[in-house]
Every structure is written in C-alpha cells, then in structure tokens.
C-alpha cells in the first residue's frame with residue numbers, strides 16, 4: 431500500500447468546477463486584488479473568530495512582517511520567539527532589523543516554555559510570539575500573564591490553528607494580534623498563498639491595514655502615510671477561501687477523528703513513542719507529530735511499508751545556518767534540540783481513507799513491537 435503524506439488532488443477533487451469558474455470570472459473581470467471577494471473573506475473570518483478586525487494578506491510570512499512592523503519592531507528591539515518553530519517566526523524579526531531572543535520549549539508539546547520565557551526577557555523586549563504548531567497550542571494564559579506583567583505585546587502565531595479553541599476563545603484571539611495562513615497544506619488550504627491577520631486592537635488593526643498596501647489610508651490614493659508593503663491578497667485566492675470556509679468545520683471534524691484515533695492507538699507507547707494524547711483545549715489537527723527515540727529507523731520502517739512521513743523541523747531555529755551570526759551553540763536550547771532530533775509527522779489529512787489510517791496505526795504498532803522484541 432502507498433500512503434502519501436498529503437493528497438492535493440483528493441483535497442481539491444470536489445472543487446474542480448468551482449475553481450474553474452473562479453479563475454475564469456475573476457481572470458476576465460476588472461477586479462483582481464483587494465476587491466469584493468477579499469472584503470467578503472474578511473467579513474466571514476470576523477464572524478468565524480469574533481475578531482473586530484480581519485486584514486487579508488498575501489501569505490502568513492507577510493502577515494507576521496506587517497504585524498511586527500505595526501508593533502514597532504526594528505533596530506534596537508528584541509522579540510521573544512520559540513526555539514522550535516517554522517523559520518518565519520524568527521526570520522521576519524531579523525529582516526525588520528530586530529533581534530530574536532529564542533525561548534526553549536515544553537518537552538511534551540514542543541511549544542514555548544513560559545518559565546524560560548520569563549527568564550529571557552530583556553530591557554529591549556517588546557513582543558512575544560507564542561506559536562502553535564502541528565495540533566497543539568502554547569500555554570496562552572501563562573504567556574499572556576507574563577506579557578502583561580512586563581508590558582509586552584503578544585503576537586499569537588496561529589498560522590496553522592484556525593478553529594482551535596482555548597479558554598472559550600479562538601486561537602488567534604488569545605493575544606493582541608493573531609494570524610491564519612491559507613497555504614494549500616494548511617487546514618483551510620487555498621489555491622495559492624494567502625493569510626489573514628485578526629485583532630480586536632483598533633490601533634494595530636488600522637496600522638496593519640495600511641502597511642498591507644503601501645501605507646495608504648484607502649481614501650487618498652497615492653498618499654503614503656507609512657512606508658508599507660505590497661502584501662495584498664488576490665481575488666481568486668479570497669473567492670476560493672470564502673467557498674471553502676463553508677465546509678471548514680466538517681473538514682476539521684474529520685481531521686479531529688483521525689487525530690483522536692491516533693491518540694488512542696499510540697497513548698501507551700512511551701518511551702519508544704510519545705504523543706500528546708490529551709489537552710485542555712479543542713485542537714485543530716494540522717499535522718500529527720510523534721516524538722520517536724529511534725527516528726531514523728522508524729522513518730525507514732514506515733518508508734519500506736509505503737508510508738510517507740515528514741520531519742517538522744530537523745533543526746532548532748537558533749542552530750539554523752541562517753542564524754549563525756547570533757552565535758548560538760549546540761546545547762543552548764536542550765529541549766528544542768532534543769525535539770528536533772525526535773519529531774516526525776505521519777499522514778493526516780481530511781480526505782485520508784479509513785484503510786490508510788488503519789494501516790498507519792498497525793505499522794506504527796508493529797514498529798514498537800519489533801523494537802520491544804530486541805530489548
């Protein structure tokens with residue numbers, strides 16, 4: 431059996447006609463960028479999340495850039511960001527001239543560790559970026575309390591968590607500003623890059639809105655109040671997302687069913703395999719990540735069974751070659767470095783057939799029994 435990690439053709443299968451119509455209608459209209467479909471998507475995301483402001487952008491990385499700029503990040507400003515994350519949560523800080531202060535992570539979830547966060551705050555710190563990855567969330571209550579005690583802003587990187595809920599609030603609405611990415615692999619995947627910023631903060635919302643489109647105010651064209659960006663969303667992307675949002679909760683429910691099946695099947699495999707099988711919040715299963723002691727052997731075992739896997743992420747961020755100028759050493763972030771050596775994602779997507787799920791479960795269990803037979 432071949433079990434792919436993602437299956438894009440299956441994901442878009444029921445939308446062929448819709449996509450054809452969207453591309454044809456918008457491609458032959460006068461309205462290509464930031465027009466009625468973008469406005470409709472922004473309204474629908476406001477309704478879905480309860481956010482006061484929603485600002486659609488070209489991708490999640492540009493959303494992070496805009497938010498950090500709006501928060502005043504630049505030379506002389508420090509931003510606290512997790513040592514285990516996707517590159518954007520740190521590269522955007524550096525590209526604006528700020529300094530990333532890496533924070534180690536929780537050993538089970540791999541998300542920002544509030545104790546290390548508190549220890550790392552510098553006098554120049556202005557922003558904290560708690561990030562939610564895979565299907566788990568950072569401890570937002572603890573992080574938000576630390577932020578407010580120290581007069582820091584919270585940029586919640588909820589790029590992969592649209593629909594997750596903690597303490598009765600949507601992921602993305604637990605800090606000062608949040609964002610969701612619509613990169614095709616994401617739970618609400620589009621037909622190209624895209625993202626949206628959400629906030630209840632009027633001042634930050636207005637600034638993000640202006641920075642997205644060259645610092646203009648939407649009233650006086652070609653009058654630029656700030657040096658902004660072209661980080662706008664295309665109408666085709668927005669129109670498809672509006673369409674797909676209507677069945678998003680159904681897609682999440684299917685992801686959640688697969689995630690729960692995996693949780694149940696793998697909950698007793700420690701110490702060979704560790705999963706986060708219970709949380710105090712409603713999870714969105716973007717990817718399903720296991721921590722495996724013998725990751726290379728595990729990956730090879732699944733490969734031989736025809737099961738594709740991914741490594742999210744092979745290196746702790748401070749040890750990425752691109753950050754060598756920060757002079758971090760191996761051992762500076764022991765938890766993040768350990769997780770980077772152990773974490774591996776197995777297939778999980780809404781259209782995944784039941785027989786593939788069962789086959790993945792059986793293969794993982796078989797690996798553990800083979801390992802146990804040799805100890």
Ligand SMILES: Cc1ncc(COP(=O)(O)O)c(C=O)c1O
Pocket residue numbers: 489490491492515516518519561562563587589590611612613623624625
């Ligand atoms: C946690 C996180 N933040 C930000 C991004 C950036 O989003 P985009 O790919 O839309 O630029 C990603 C993308 O994978 C991500 O996983």
